[in-house]
Amino acid sequence: MTTSRVSGFYKLSPEERLEKVAQARNLSEEDKQILSGAAPFPLRTANAMIENVVGVMSIPLGIATNFKINGVDRFIPMATEEPSVVAAASNAARTSYDLGGFHTSLSGSIMRGQIQVVDITDPYGAMARIYENKKEILDRCNAKDPTLVSLGGGAIDVEVHVIERAKQPMVVLHLLVDTRDAMGANAVNTMAEAVAPYIEEITSGRVVLRIISNLADRRLVRARAVFSTEELGGREVVDNIIRAYEFAECDPYRATTHNKGIMNGISAVVLATGNDTRAVEAGAHAFASVTGRYRSLTRWELNREGNLVGTIELPMAVGIVGGATKSHPTARLGLKVMDITNAEDLAGAIAAVGLAQNLAAMRALAAEGIQKGHMALHARNLAMMAGAQDDQIDQIVKQAIQEKDVRYDRILELTKQLQEGAVHGN
Numbered sequence: 001m002t003t004s005r006v007s008g009f010y011k012l013s014p015e016e017r018l019e020k021v022a023q024a025r026n027l028s029e030e031d032k033q034i035l036s037g038a039a040p041f042p043l044r045t046a047n048a049m050i051e052n053v054v055g056v057m058s059i060p061l062g063i064a065t066n067f068k069i070n071g072v073d074r075f076i077p078m079a080t081e082e083p084s085v086v087a088a089a090s091n092a093a094r095t096s097y098d099l100g101g102f103h104t105s106l107s108g109s110i111m112r113g114q115i116q117v118v119d120i121t122d123p124y125g126a127m128a129r130i131y132e133n134k135k136e137i138l139d140r141c142n143a144k145d146p147t148l149v150s151l152g153g154g155a156i157d158v159e160v161h162v163i164e165r166a167k168q169p170m171v172v173l174h175l176l177v178d179t180r181d182a183m184g185a186n187a188v189n190t191m192a193e194a195v196a197p198y199i200e201e202i203t204s205g206r207v208v209l210r211i212i213s214n215l216a217d218r219r220l221v222r223a224r225a226v227f228s229t230e231e232l233g234g235r236e237v238v239d240n241i242i243r244a245y246e247f248a249e250c251d252p253y254r255a256t257t258h259n260k261g262i263m264n265g266i267s268a269v270v271l272a273t274g275n276d277t278r279a280v281e282a283g284a285h286a287f288a289s290v291t292g293r294y295r296s297l298t299r300w301e302l303n304r305e306g307n308l309v310g311t312i313e314l315p316m317a318v319g320i321v322g323g324a325t326k327s328h329p330t331a332r333l334g335l336k337v338m339d340i341t342n343a344e345d346l347a348g349a350i351a352a353v354g355l356a357q358n359l360a361a362m363r364a365l366a367a368e369g370i371q372k373g374h375m376a377l378h379a380r381n382l383a384m385m386a387g388a389q390d391d392q393i394d395q396i397v398k399q400a401i402q403e404k405d406v407r408y409d410r411i412l413e414l415t416k417q418l419q420e421g422a423v424h425g426n
C-alpha cells in the first residue's frame with residue numbers, strides 16, 4: 001500500500017481521486033465503475049436485499065486520507081450525507097500520522113443471544129439446571145452452524161441471569177457465541193431459536209424472546225493515538241479540547257452531541273462496508289451509559305511531551321461476511337479500498353475514525369467554532385439547492401465565505417446575481 005498521507009487530495013477532481021485510490025489498491029476498471037456510480041446499482045440486487053423495492057437511493061462515498069492504523073496506511077471509505085465529516089476525519093488523522101497513527105485492539109468477537117424464560121416457580125433452581133446442561137445446550141447450538149464451528153467459532157458458553165424486578169421473576173439465558181468474521185445476528189438468532197424448546201424442557205418454563213443483544217460488551221474495540229499539540233494549534237487549543245472533553249464527561253446534554261460527532265465517522269464507515277448502522281449505534285449509546293451515567297465514548301489527556309492522547313472504547317459488532325457486506329457491490333469494494341480481510345481490522349479502523357472525528361470536532365469547537373469549517377463545506381450544498389450550475393458553485397461559495405455570510409438567503413441572492421449577470425452578459 002502506498003502512503004495514505006495524501007496532501008491536497010481534496011483539491012483533485014473525483015475522477016483523479018478515484019484514480020489515486022485505484023492505483024494504490026489495484027482496483028479494476030469494473031471496480032472503478034462501481035465505486036464511481038457509473039455502473040448503476042442493479043435493481044435486481046436491491047430487490048433481493050429488502051422488500052417492496054422501487055429503486056435505490058444514493059449516498060455520497062468519500063475517502064478519508066492520512067490514516068495509519070497499527071502501522072498500516074489505509075484509505076477509509078465513508079458513506080455520509082453530511083458535509084465536513086470526511087474532511088474533519090482526514091484533518092485529525094493528519095495530526096497523528098507522524099506520531100505513529102492509531103493503535104487498536106479487540107476484546108474478542110463474542111456476541112450474546114438472549115433467551116427469556118417466564119412462568120418459572122424456582123428461578124434459581126432453573127438457573128442451576130441450565131448450567132448443569134451447558135454442554136448439551138452448546139452442542140445443540142453448534143449443530144445449527146457447522147460453518148462457523150469449522151472456522152473456530154460457535155457457541156462457547158452460557159450465562160444465566162435472574163431478573164427479580166419483573167412482575168414475575170424471569171430467567172434470561174445468555175448464549176455466548178463467537179461469530180468470528182460475521183456480525184453474527186442471524187447466526188446467534190438461529191441458535192437461540194433452535195435451543196429454546198430444550199431450555200423450556202430444562203427449566204419447566206416458557207420461552208418468549210430469543211434474540212441477539214446489541215450491547216456487544218464481549219466485542220469491545222479500543223483505539224489510541226497521540227496527536228501533535230503543535231499541529232492542533234498549540235497548548236491553548238489543546239487545553240480547551242480537554243475542557244471540552246470534561247464537559248462531555250459531566251453533562252449528558254453535551255455528551256450526546258459529543259458522541260453524535262463520534263458516530264458521524266463510525267456510522268459512515270459502517271455504512272460504507274455494508275454493516276448494520278443501527279446495531280453499532282445502539283451498542284455505542286448503551287455502552288456510553290453502562291455505568292448508570294451517559295458519558296463520552298472517548299477519553300483525552302496529555303502525555304509527558306505535552307501531546308494529546310486520545311482513546312476510544314465501544315462495542316463494535318461488524319463483519320466482513322454476512323448481512324449486506326458481500327451482496328452489496330460497493331460495500332464489498334469498501335473493504336478492498338481499506339485492504340481489510342478480517343472483522344478485527346475492520347473494527348479497529350472504524351474505532352480509529354471515531355476517535356479522529358471526535359478530535360476534529362472538538363478542535364474546531366474549542367478554537368474557531370464549528371461553523372467556519374462546516375458551513376464553508378455546507379455552502380456547496382446550499383449553492384446547489386439555490387440552483388447554481390456546476391461551473392458556478394465555486395465562485396458563489398468563495399464569495400459567501402469571503403463575506404462570512406454562509407446563509408441560504410445570501411447564497412440564493414449570489415446565485416441569482418450570477419445567473420442574471422450571465423443572461424445580461426449574453
Ligand SMILES: CC(C)(COP(=O)([O-])OP(=O)([O-])OC[C@H]1O[C@@H](n2cnc3c(N)ncnc32)[C@H](O)[C@@H]1OP(=O)([O-])[O-])[C@@H](O)C(=O)NCCC(=O)NCCSC(=O)C[C@@](C)(O)CC(=O)[O-]
Nearest residue numbers: 007008009010084087088090091257258261360361364373
Ligand atoms: C473542515 C476542516 C477540516 C477545515 O480545516 P482547515 O484548517 O481549513 O483545513 P486545512 O486547509 O488546513 O487542511 C487540513 C487538512 O484537512 C483536510 N481538509 C481540509 N479541507 C478539506 C476539504 N475541503 N475536503 C477534504 N479534506 C479537507 C485535509 O486532510 C487537509 O490536509 P492536507 O490535504 O492539506 O494535507 C476543519 O474546520 C474541521 O476539521 N472542522 C470540523 C468539522 C466537523 O467536525 N464536522 C462534523 C460535522 S459537525 C457535527 O455534526 C458534530 C458536532 C460538531 O456537533 C460534534 C460535537 O459537537 O462534538
Ligand SMILES: NC(=O)C1=CN([C@@H]2O[C@H](COP(=O)(O)OP(=O)(O)OC[C@H]3O[C@@H](n4cnc5c(N)ncnc54)[C@H](OP(=O)(O)O)[C@@H]3O)[C@@H](O)[C@H]2O)C=CC1
Nearest residue numbers: 147148179180181182183184185186187276279321322323
Ligand atoms: N438486532 C440485530 O442487530 C439484528 C440484526 N440482523 C441482521 O443480521 C445480519 C448479520 O447477521 P450475520 O449472522 O452476521 O449474517 P449471516 O447469517 O448472513 O452470516 C453469518 C454466517 O456466515 C457464515 N460464514 C462464512 N464465513 C464466515 C467467517 N469467516 N466468520 C463467520 N461466519 C462466516 C457462517 O455460517 P453459514 O455459512 O452456515 O451461514 C455464519 O453463520 C445483518 O444484516 C443485520 O442487519 C438481524 C436480526 C437482528
